[in-house]
Amino acid sequence: MRDFRAALQGIPLPAALVDLAAVDHNLAQLLAPVRAANKTLRLASKSIRCPALLHYLTERSGGTIRGVLTYAAAETAFLAEQGFDDLLLAYPTVQESDANLLAATNARGASAAVVVDDVEHLTALDAAARAAGTRIPVVVELDLAYRPLGSLLYLGVRRSPLRDAGDVVAFVERIGGFSGLRFHGLMGYEAQIAGLADTSLARRGMKRLSRADVAGQRARLVQALAARDLRPTLFNGGGTGSLGSASTEAALTEVAAGSGFLDSLLFDHYRGLQLEPALFFALQAVRRPAPGMVTCLGGGYIASGGPGADRLPQPVAPAGARLLPLEGAGEVQTPVRLPAGVDVRLGDPVLFRPAKTGELAEHFNEYLLVRDDRVVERAPTYRGLGRCFLG
Numbered sequence: 001m002r003d004f005r006a007a008l009q010g011i012p013l014p015a016a017l018v019d020l021a022a023v024d025h026n027l028a029q030l031l032a033p034v035r036a037a038n039k040t041l042r043l044a045s046k047s048i049r050c051p052a053l054l055h056y057l058t059e060r061s062g063g064t065i066r067g068v069l070t071y072a073a074a075e076t077a078f079l080a081e082q083g084f085d086d087l088l089l090a091y092p093t094v095q096e097s098d099a100n101l102l103a104a105t106n107a108r109g110a111s112a113a114v115v116v117d118d119v120e121h122l123t124a125l126d127a128a129a130r131a132a133g134t135r136i137p138v139v140v141e142l143d144l145a146y147r148p149l150g151s152l153l154y155l156g157v158r159r160s161p162l163r164d165a166g167d168v169v170a171f172v173e174r175i176g177g178f179s180g181l182r183f184h185g186l187m188g189y190e191a192q193i194a195g196l197a198d199t200s201l202a203r204r205g206m207k208r209l210s211r212a213d214v215a216g217q218r219a220r221l222v223q224a225l226a227a228r229d230l231r232p233t234l235f236n237g238g239g240t241g242s243l244g245s246a247s248t249e250a251a252l253t254e255v256a257a258g259s260g261f262l263d264s265l266l267f268d269h270y271r272g273l274q275l276e277p278a279l280f281f282a283l284q285a286v287r288r289p290a291p292g293m294v295t296c297l298g299g300g301y302i303a304s305g306g307p308g309a310d311r312l313p314q315p316v317a318p319a320g321a322r323l324l325p326l327e328g329a330g331e332v333q334t335p336v337r338l339p340a341g342v343d344v345r346l347g348d349p350v351l352f353r354p355a356k357t358g359e360l361a362e363h364f365n366e367y368l369l370v371r372d373d374r375v376v377e378r379a380p381t382y383r384g385l386g387r388c389f390l391g
């Protein structure tokens with residue numbers, strides 16, 4: 001693992017770095033199955049949170065990356081101001097200010113669609129759209145959790161209550177009753193495949209069975225809509241961990257991914273993903289609490305989700321450095337045990353990888369974009385641009 005010492009010369013720590021050569025590698029890897037299937041990829045912005053990187057990826061994709069999958073209405077409006085014109089907010093909202101922002105963004109000429117699965121979503125969005133004299137495109141989400149034993153077992157994340165094609169068709173038919181809305185498309189995210197590493201035989205087996213189930217459900221949904229002459233403009237599915245399989249499904253018009261371009265720790269144990277770590281943070285070693293150990297300043301950038309050790313960042317340079325199990329990564333101090341024979345001078349950087357990619361941007365004002373051991377650009381994160389969308 002590179003230690004980026006040359007790039008970090010004279011840079012105040014903590015600092016967050018993006019290795020552009022690794023990003024380029026990941027771009028080629030992730031886009032290959034999408035291109036082969038003649039589909040497009042929508043960037044999951046929650047995993048990137050840095051407009052310069054969103055532009056970087058889009059511009060180098062040769063047209064394969066089209067549009068952004070956003071996570072907040074205010075973020076959607078903000079990205080429209082930054083020049084992105086094909087936006088899909090993947091998480092519903094009923095807040096009046098959010099609905100107004102989405103309506104205003106559409107009224108200004110961008111396409112700002114939003115995921116829905118409840119009539120309360122439709123009511124809130126419709127009121128704002130009519131007040132703004134526009135229409136908001138809506139995308140209906142199908143729940144794709146794996147439920148092999150019916151209601152007894154639910155393997156997936158809790159998103160939409162629309163469980164099957166019949167539920168979605170009935171819901172889509174209600175959209176026609178709202179003059180401020182337009183049925184735009186479908187979302188079906190298989191989190192139990194895309195977001196789950198292949199760390200055990202049981203998981204791999206579940207994922208294989210679920211993959212077939214998901215593909216069947218998405219295909220049946222498109223058929224059921226076509227039978228009613230309802231034709232979605234887009235059908236979005238997939239994530240970094242399922243691009244290979246999702247890209248091959250005829251029902252999907254596009255796939256989504258974000259994390260894989262930066263490749264955080266959580267993606268280390270997926271079969272078939274040949275990604276390179278591209279996002280790091282460097283902390284200053286400030287103490288020697290015991291032989292073979294240094295304590296770094298900062299480091300408590302813990303990822304969200306079910307709590308567990310896999311949410312912690314991990315030191316990667318010097319190679320073999322480890323967190324202490326009882327302290328983990330602390331808010332202002334992070335001790336690391338060094339491998340035998342390795343010394344870190346006080347003031348030197350210790351390099352870490354985060355468990356997830358997007359949340360690191362909430363801790364840093366800028367990402368240092370590094371190529372050939374040089375910082376070639378200081379790219380402001382949302383935070384650096386004074387934006388914080390989910391608090």
Ligand SMILES: Cc1ncc(COP(=O)(O)O)c(C=O)c1O
Nearest residue numbers: 044047189239240256257258259
């Ligand atoms: C709707 C949706 N699609 C795709 C993704 C995949 O994102 P990533 O590739 O960053 O894992 C997510 C992440 O949670 C998501 O919510």
